[in-house]
Amino acid sequence: MQMLRDRWDAWGGEACTDGIRRRAGYLMSMLFLVTSPDPDYALGKRQTPIIPPLVNFQVSEPILTPVGDSDQYGCIQTQLLMDHVFAFSYGKPFVGILDILLIFPSVLTSIGSYTPPPCNFNRVTINFTVTSRGRQFDRLGLMFLGDIEVFRTSTAEPTRNGIVWTYVKEMQQYNALWRADQKIIFDLGNLIDSTYTGSFNTTLTATFSTIPTLRATADQILPISARRSVTNEPSAFSVPSDNASVAYTIPQNTERAVVSLSACGQASEEFWYTNVYNTEVSTFEDQIGTLYGYSPFREVQLLIDGQLAGVTWPFPVIFTGGIVPGLWRPIVGIEAFDLRENEIDVSPWLPILCDGGPHTFEIRMAGINDDGRNGASLSDTVGSTWIITGKIFLFLGPQGSITSGTTPRIDVPPPTLQISSELAKNATGANETLTYSTSATRSISITSTLKTSNGSVVPASWTQKLTYTNLNTLSSQGFTQRTQQITKGTGDSSSGYTSTFSYPLIVNSTFSTSGGGVGITANVSHGLNTAFNGPSVFPSGIQSFNGTTSPPTNLPPGAFTTNSQAGSASYLSAGNASYSFGTTGQEFDFRGNEAVGGNAANEEIYSRRVRAVNASVVVDEEVLYGRRVESPFLGTARSGGGGLQPVGGVGRESVREILGRGPGRVGDVLVGVGVGVGGGGEKSEE
Secondary structure: OHHHHHHHHHOOHHHHHHHHHHHHHHHHHHHHHHHOOOHHHOOOOOOOOOOOOEEOEOOOOOOOOOOOOOOOOOOEEEEEEEEEEEOOOOOOOEEOEOOOOEEEOOEEEOOEEEOOOOOOOOEEEEEEEEEEOOOOOOOEEEEEEOOEEEEEEEOOOOOOOOEEEEEEEEOHHHHHHHOOOEEEEEEEOOOOOOOOOOOEEEEEEEEEEOOOOOOOOOOEEEEEOOOOHHHOOOOOEEEOOOOOEEEEOOOOOEEEEEEEEEEEEOHHHOOHHHOOOHHHOOOOOOOOOOOOOOOOOOEEEEEEOOEEEEEEOOOOOOOOOOOOHHHHOOEOOOOOOOOOOEEEEOHHHHHHHOOOOOEEEEEEEEOEEEOOOOOEEEOOOOOOOEEEEEEEEEEEOOOOOOOEEOOOEEEOOOOEEEEEEEEEEOOOOOEEEEEEEEEEEEEEEEEEEEEOOOOOEEEEEEEEEEEEEEEEEEEHHHOEEEEEEEEEEEEEEOOOOEEEEEEEEEEEEEEEEEOOEEEEEEEEEEEEEEEEEOOOOOOOOHHHHOOOOOOOOOOOOEEEEEEEEEEEEEEEEEOOEEEEEEEEEEEEEEEEEOOOOOOOOEEEEEEEEEEEEOOEEEEEEEEEOOEEEOOOOOOOOOOOOOOOEEEOOOOOOOHHHHHOOOOOOOOOOOOOOOOOOOOOOOOOOO
16 A cells, blocks of 8 residues: 555646646636636626536546656656637537647647647547536437547536636557547537537547556557548547448458447437337337337347457447436436446457458347347447447568467357336336346357467466346336346456446336426446456556555556446426436546456555535545545535526427337427437437
């Protein structure tokens, strides 16, 4: 523990994190005041009381960066990559242009067209800061370096008095890209009209630095994407409408290859974990309309030359408009600001991939087809829409060497699927309650041997084991739903990389319509628990804590995270007004493993306990290396204090669409609805 504290002190201790937070909060608040179109926020209106913007945040491990203009390792440079307002921006992404504005000592300021800094760096972090005010949906944002997606995020929903948030992310996994000129494309589709008035004012910077110990990063990265950067367009696939396939001739000196997959559901697939079987989508047609189908199970598949190479079972992200708006202010849902990717080691395929010929890499989405008699099979399509990209990380041997080996042995039997459903009717004979249960297990094993540049023959393998259970109950003729789900899995590579995860989820929601008004009550409990060891292509979070101690110390080989949220909220609309109230708590623990092999006790690095009531943080306890950290958020609240808070229209055709249970009926129209496609739940607050 003392060694960890020494590392923390080397980065500036509490002064580093607390100072950065205070400076960032002050600067962003001032930026908001200066750029706001509302004259009540203008700096000249000193006589008008200024209500500070609500500070939204995602609970995660802190990302520490060195302070000062330089360090003993020779590089600290910050570059402005984007300063852009996303207003009416559907089909109009930010595209980088070369426009040098100012040059400060150690701060290179340019917009969009990236050129590497003039120093030898091995660590990169980005800082994404956003302000907004008014009424708006939540939106999905994707950042590309050329054709390669490097950051997926979503927005918080603005308030009348404004919001601000900052997210910092480690990005050295893309060093192969950062060391060359890049076109930056940032896609954040937004709509502005007389009802939905909130623009997103964004600033994106990258900080380049040198740290003494860093795991090797990929030598080359190839996109599994639509590759549209040449026409200044974002490169994400939209599945199932797009064929998410590419072909490459892989360098023959590749000695390790890993594929990462990024996928999230939108529109009818946003709340996929609540969907019903295809044969039951009309169960409550007379009461609430058609439901969404293909079951509550989803699988993201990677195929190489048409053969299954690995899968991911997605984490159920809840965006800031999801379920009920009051749940996610100011604490956003797990991963809402940074949607995590999953990796699949495809090194066992190298004897084939390194043959000098072209090979295809394809991403598919699967759900479940049912036969109406509790029979199930994987579907070859799902509803609309999943936003999908992938990357191929290549680690190369000496130039001129050729990797060879044995043909991979592929053991990928179909998953074991079990489903059942029961429909109960009421005294009138109408459908009253639908209960349906889904479970799945999957095992994957791919093995071969590799002969690389050093002449040795080594085994190569990738194995996965996954389990999934889901129980859904739609009662009160579909007006109430309870979802209980848990997904677990492991992934193991011959490289030494291992991963385990579990995603527990419970959602209870009910809605009512009466006299032209709508009421929603819900409670949510969900979690993201992960353990990683060995050479992941992504930073484990540990890298941030490797300071400038001398002599340099080795990084812990693994990171362990437990992350849980629980909250309840209500929404009410009546006449021309709508209100929401919510309480959310979160517990987060981040630990490192100091022993190779993962057998020693885990070293606690960071923990946080936070609770918000009606957009006011009432508990915020942070501990870093055993020391309390002062919270800049404690006591922050919106104007008005407690009680129901006014919100705007929720931006969907019906309340059914709020909760993901189908398009609903025309008669269930909400207050202040508008037309648009949001990044998440599409409910907005004013």
